[in-house]
Amino acid sequence: KAGVTQTPRYLIKTRGQQVTLSCSPISGHRSVSWYQQTPGQGLQFLFEYFSETQRNKGNFPGRFSGRQFSNSRSEMNVSTLELGDSALYLCASSSRLPGSTEAFFGQGTRLTVV
Amino acid sequence: AQTVTQSQPEMSVQEAETVTLSCTYDTSENNYYLFWYKQPPSRQMILVIRQEAYKQQNATENRFSVNFQKAAKSFSLKISDSQLGDTAMYFCAFMNPMEYGNKLVFGAGTILRVKS
Numbered sequence: 001k002a003g004v005t006q007t008p009r010y011l012i013k014t015r016g017q018q019v020t021l022s023c024s025p026i027s028g029h030r031s032v033s034w035y036q037q038t039p040g041q042g043l044q045f046l047f048e049y050f051s052e053t054q055r056n057k058g059n060f061p062g063r064f065s066g067r068q069f070s071n072s073r074s075e076m077n078v079s080t081l082e083l084g085d086s087a088l089y090l091c092a093s094s095s096r097l098p099g100s101t102e103a104f105f106g107q108g109t110r111l112t113v114v
Numbered sequence: 115a116q117t118v119t120q121s122q123p124e125m126s127v128q129e130a131e132t133v134t135l136s137c138t139y140d141t142s143e144n145n146y147y148l149f150w151y152k153q154p155p156s157r158q159m160i161l162v163i164r165q166e167a168y169k170q171q172n173a174t175e176n177r178f179s180v181n182f183q184k185a186a187k188s189f190s191l192k193i194s195d196s197q198l199g200d201t202a203m204y205f206c207a208f209m210n211p212m213e214y215g216n217k218l219v220f221g222a223g224t225i226l227r228v229k230s
Contacts, residue, residue: 031216043205043220055215088157094216101147101209103216105159 002027004093004106012112018079021109025072025093031055032074033103034066037088046089049074078111086113116141116208120221127196128229134181135191135224137206146210148182149218150191154202162204165189196228 005024013019025032033056034046045058049068068074072093078085088110092103117140127133139148150162165173165182172180177197181190193200206221 033216033218035218035220042222043218045217045219048215048217050215056217058217090159092159092216092218101211101216102161102164103218104161105151108157 004091004104006089006091006106006109008109009107010110010112012114013081015081015083015113017081018077019081019111021076021078021089021091021111023074023076023091023093023106025074025091026104029093029095029104030072031094032068032072033092033094034074034076035090035092036060037090037108038086043090046076081113083113085111087111116143116146116210116219118206118208118219118221120206120224122224123222124225124227126227126229127193129196129198131196132192132194133196133226135193135204135206135226137189137191137221139187139189139206139208139221141187141208141210143210143213145212146208148180148189149207149209150178150180150189151205151207151220152200152202153205153223154199159205163191193226198228198230200226201228202226 007022031050033048048056052068063079066076088108090108091106146167148165152160163175177194203223207218
């Protein structure tokens, strides 16, 4: 069974640009969550999508958005990039079946904003 | 709001010895889940162990076990017979699926170094 796949693995962007990150969950998983990891703020929840609907949202500005497709793949978009958006972005997939709480993480996308 | 606190930024242990990582959390909920995740230098987050709050019995997974004290809101991880491959950042995390779906609230992490 393939794991969670995030693309690209590394990305360098310029301030003011926008970026789109992709996450393909484990086959059969319908929940995808996104996290931002930085040395200063640690791991912070961005949002969760389930069956193409955003179910939860963290405390991030509107420049951060996402969506989920009918095949459960998810994309995350950051517009008007700022230096502080440099981070490791992690995606996690879950089945969300009753009693199933394990989140499986991808290897992340390392975004550097210059 | 739920918060998770890991008060040990770094720890080290000799190979084959036992080490305990601390975690406390704050919540007003009664039903929730607690996790320990491991993040090695590869950055891949790996689930180490899970505890359901409604279960009094402490979870164990091979060399890894937890001491779950619900009243004290404490959730420590014990690693026995430490191995070099255990060197990683360890995160304690909280989840309340009924209220917040699959949202994980993480602590700041503890860097564990296993020395030979």
